Amino acid sequence: MTLQVDNLGLRFGGTQALSDVSFDVADRELFAVIGPNGAGKTSIFNCLSGVYRPDHGSITLNGDAVLGRRPDAIAKLGIARMFQNIELFENLTVMDNIKLGRHIHLRYNAFEAALHIGRARRAELAARRFTEDLIDFLNLAGVRNHPVGMLPYGIKKRVELGRALAMEPKLLLLDEPVAGMNVEETEDMARYILDIRAELGISMIMVEHDMRLVMDLADRIMVLDFGRRISLGTPAEVQRDPAVIAAYLGGADPETAAADQAKLEART
Amino acid sequence: MIELLESLVRGVGLGGMYALIAVGFVIIYRATGVLNFAQPIFMILGTYISFTIVDTLGLPFPVGVAGAIIAVAAIAMGCERAVMRPMVGRPPFAAALVTIGLFAAGLVVTAKLFGPSVITSGDPWGLGNFCIGGERPADAVEIPGIPLPCQDGLAINYTDIFKIVTAAVVIGLLGAWLARSRYGLAMRATAMDQEAAMAQGISAGRIFSLSWAIAGALAAVGGILVGTAAGGVAAAAALVALKALPAIIIGGLDSIKGAVIGGLIVGVAEALTKTYQPDAAPWLGANFDVVMPYVLMFVVLLVQPYGLYGTKEVQRV
């Protein structure tokens, strides 16, 4: 799997959300995107998944053009995603949410569905099996039949991960997977991310403000500021990049960012 | 030309009336997110109360107007308190269905109030009109109480002027107040996210009551205008209020400006269709004017899925 993004540009009225952003993601790579709030990280995800149409640029996945396709077609190409603000189907149960991720893999028509025969029946059973495996994997067995609406935040995030994994994607987009989580939950999520890569070999792009997580897990990091790519490299390189420190990590303002910086430095 | 101008005046008058009712719909929608199908009942109650005050009690017309406004506003507030408050936070169409239930029960009650008779809101103008640029024929046989025709000129009914002026003044004042007072913003905030609005110190209950009272008052004024019909109205005239529905969609559900413009578009389109369609396009079938507003609504929605001035829903992931 390779993702190639070239010269992506996106504008909303007076806001240049992305300007000439280029990067690529290699097979099995865990690629991170960081940057200040409003830098355009989520916008990149939205372009990748077809929610936004960039003004210019190109995106290809394994050579297939991604741009110009509708989101559902992109999903079929193999791009799955988690959202920054949880976008679960509140009235469905955990199981149905995850099963919905199987949508693109279920091949039967509405008529067969109505009669529940043949392909439809078999496909549904297979989907159930697949879903149960994921439920096991993500430790969601206890809430399997709960409507997701009333679940706590951390569990919802996990359901969202499950739903994305159910799509058997080639590329997984994670938008702030550990925001709002405590240390313990963050550890869980980190473990899942590592397992996904190790066991399933799915490439991932992760947007996250938790620098510890990003620096620990990412193979390469791209830093955005005001829609522009200001840095790209390994965690170590990025951390030393003065532009990054100024714009994002906050080293330029020693007083305000002291604590974070100290924590980061303690580990490098 | 005269025919066109006369149609236009009638259309604007009608449009003003629709605009009043449409604004009522919009106010409630903006504050509570509910489309209030009981609005027709408030409207016809306005007609009835004004009739009772003017005709039965023999008081002056302005007293009838004031009485109708106050009474209907109070009734609307009562309805909100009794059945709509528990619906807070439920899907909009569930709430809409409850207002439909109110509407159904209200129809029975108003039909009972009206009895078999036909009433007017007691306006002092009747069929009176004035003549611009023409003259009253000297030789015509006069029917007492009916003005002579206006030859080669433009005859304008006082009631149409009344409609236009009332609508302009009422909506103008309301619009100014909403724009200037913090309640305008508070109403929309409450509709958008009730809990967040409450967290800002907005009393959601007061906002709901207020919006229903305003909508009730507007409907009452609309009802008084409807009740100026030459032949009077029966309880079924309540349904006229539903003509404001295409108007608010054309204008955009949450926009007062849109409601006014939508109301005018519907009124004028209806009047022009009534005047010209029977000759110009008879193949569209009789009474095409009834569906004309909806045809316009389709056209608008094709181009603008949120009406002309409606706020596009923010969708962001």
Add this chain to the structure above:
Amino acid sequence: MTTVSNLSGQTTPDGTATQTKIKTPRAVLRGRPKVYTSYAADQAIWNTPAKAWWTVGLVVLAFAAPFLIAKDLTNLLALAAVYAIGGIGLNLLTGYAGQISLGHAFFVGAGAYTAAVFGGTETKSVIGLGWDMALWLPLSAIVPGLLGLIVAPLASRVRGLYLAMLTLGLLMLGEHFFNHWTAITGGGGIGRAPAEVVLFGTDLSKPFKVGGVLINEQRALYLVALVVLVVLAIMARNLARSKVGRAFAAVRDRDIAAEVMGVPLQRTKTLAFVVSSAYAGVAGGLLSVVIGRISPERWNLLLSIDFLAIVLIGGIATISGSIMGACFIVLLPRLLEELTQLFPSITSESGDIAGMSLDEIKTILFGLLIVGMVVLEPRGMFGLWTRIRNYFKGWPFSY
């Protein structure tokens, strides 16, 4: 690519959901333990014996009913069955897929006229091909379904109450159209006779005997409606628990996310419209023959509202709820009537109480009951039913 199942063995030993405390809803706590030997059994419609028994019992009762009750009640039950079919159709569109429609009555009308044209008798003024019910009934689904297909592209452009009003416009235009297309509808205020009820050559309007049991028109129509309802209800239920139903719900809850998950928005909404219109059409075809005469005024906003009430009162996004809702809407007025007659003291000669006639009181009561149902039980009759069922959790039927 390895499948996820490989991973499941590697989960942490104590990795259960104790990490955060999740309140198990009462419904689940009190429900029967869910022990299944296979996913197939768990995924079946009737996944507990109790459910299966209940259903079988109810269906048997429903089939026996017309032979136990008077024919006017049979007729009323037939109406309820027909409304249930229409209600299920609207629930698929509005309840499951979240597309509010006030235009359902238009499609019901379209089904009625399709039936009348293909199955009716020709007169001087209206067309009628006189085909068998076995032909016109499917056609009364197909034609409105196609109409739904035509409407869907415009309808799926708008959302929420805008869609409600757009479909209201469709209804108004449809009424205008019905009023003036005399060759098909007979015209406003006059109407036409509906389709003939000749099923596989048997004229159901004439009494006949099956194994010594008299089948009169009411019974015949009711039984036909019931069979159609059972089949369509099961199909709807199947649809709802398939990828189609999940796609509907996904589009309803969050359409952008749904699209990103691979659910084609346009196609899903269109499918919802088509299926719902087809259900409406069947309901219309059957409704017309149960009523006996159809005129354009019939397919009005009030009928659409009846269907919306069925969906809401029965419960959003439940099939069995729609059936309960239809029974509520169709049978309640009659029940109220019987109840008022139980108290002869209030049935004075003129029938007036506090200046209101019994009919008026009935109408008001009916309106208030609908309001009450919607206000007090958000999940509708299905929710009510679930509560009652959970209350009797220890009953012998459940294990």
Add this chain to the structure above:
Amino acid sequence: EEGGSDAPTGASGPGVSDEPCPNAIDTNKGCIYLGVLSDLEGGPFAVLGQSINEAQLAFWKQVNEDGGIGDYEIDIATNTKNTSYDVQKHAAAYQQVEPNVLALAMSLGTVNTQAVLDQMDTGNLVAAAGTFWSGWQFPADDKGVMLEAGYSYCTEAVIGLDWFASVHNKPAKVASVVYKGDYGGDYAAGAKKWVDANESELVAEIETAPNAIAGSQDGPVGQIIAAAPDVVVLATGPQEMAEIVAKAAQAGYKGRFLGAGPTWNGALLKTAAAPALTALYNGTAPMQGWDGPSEGVKAARDASGGKEPANWGYLAGWALSYPIKSLLEKANAEDKLNRAGVRSLVDGLEVDYKGMLPNSTFGTEPDVTTQVATIAVPDAAAPLGMKTVVDGYKAPSLEKITYTEPCVRP
């Protein structure tokens, strides 16, 4: 359950009971139950329907006080159902009352009644027709079970125009403004028949809708002004009629207006349209007005205790009850008080309307030449706001028109 060909004798079957009626005057008598399916609430004709119903209750109370019919009193209250003028409710209510009644004292609405006509035919259930649709006059269309009184809206238009021609000049140009459907359609067809028979011209056939739907009647007014007919015939509702008359007058229209029975409402004389109505409008009705001199109208006035009814419906309800009464009397006399028996007697039934309208015989093709109307003019001082101008006006044109099938028909 189903009726035979040769009517059985004896008082038996549904709707005939030896037990006294619920509110019996003479408890020694049995009871005949009649059904009523009418718009009593919620429908467009509720106002009319309620009046009709009041009249019928009074009529049968009077009959019972006068000794009933044979050994029976009549009850219509027990099986009265509101249909809100809705076909579905009408059909359902029919099923409900059908097993309990000997006949229907009222079935309101053409479409509504047609929904159950086949069942009435097979069940031998006779009904008084609550509409003046022309089809009820033809056995082929009403299957011989509908008892209509007087004429149809179709001939009403002809009679009205003849009267107009006789007192004013013969109109060269006529226009009609009507609702779509049996009522308006019949009326417009009558106007057409009249102009064809009188070599005049129907310059505008205008279709309109109630104000609750159409908002206003500006459309028809404009069309009337443009076509400038000598007379406009109207089959609409009261407010719509008044608005048309007033606005046309205001716009300088010089002709006159003729309206069908249901267009009138006394309260119109309190609206702004009153002067125009008084000056330009005449109304027609199949039977004498509240000020009528006949025995029948007098009986109706007496029965209501002198209280003026809400509208014209009361007279219609009273008059429409005579045919059923005559039929029951005949059945009683011939010992055929059962459904099949009653039905078998419709053919040839002669009805005496006590002067409210001409006596008639059922079962034959309608003889339009005997059909007459009462013509009235608005007058605030008169009962119901209408003063009779001519009673029993006979229209010469009726001899010239063909009337062999319904004027409008599905």
Add this chain to the structure above:
Amino acid sequence: MLEIRSLEVVYEDVVLVCKGVSLEVPADGIVALLGANGAGKTSTLRGITGLLDTHRGKITAGSVSVDGKTITGADPATVVTSGISQVMEGRRIFVEFTIEENLRVGAHTRDRGSIAANLDRVYTMFPVLAQRRGERAGYLSGGEQQMLAIGRALMAEPKYLLLDEPSLGLAPLVVAQIRDLIVEINRAGTGVLLVEQNAAMALAIATHGYVMENGKVVLDGPAEQLRSNSDIQEFYLGLGAEGSASSYRDLKHYKRRKRWAS
């Protein structure tokens, strides 16, 4: 002093989520409230601000008082007028309003005269907001929305500010800014109750801290004392026993959890 005594909160008449929570926010203090997801922190805040109704929740016992005045179960409008503002969990900005309109709604309880000055204050605090004041708030990025939510709460000039996870989704630099901001707000005379997952940030500025588990306060004390508590270090600050963080890459595949209350 904002004082909560033995507060019990029940949802839907059955789910008891706050089991007698007591805490105090001095007028000049910053109090941190820590706890795992679902511990009942947000519910405690709702109990203070009167927002339980909309969640079908109730206070069944306990009391809330501000500067001696009891406001237990008062409606939200009263709570705001008595000087308590809340930054709600999940931001809850009015997406269809412009940024400025959002801020104006925040000033609903203030008289018109004070609005301009407060707007200025917020705009200087968050220049991004000033720049885009006429744009629709729904299109702001996640972090920008968080700034708006805080700005909106400040528009009411509260005496006590309740912040529910203000750092959620914010860039480190902004977190630092917000942290300073909280200190600044506090210095200007506002008591702050800070609910946070980011314990490092919260404890860095707090004067006092509470830890909630399962609806109960299981630990509380001066902030520096909590910072040095080994459990807090391990489970809230993510520091190993030696006081330094280990890499996520070296995570063990099993978990050990700390539960105070069980």
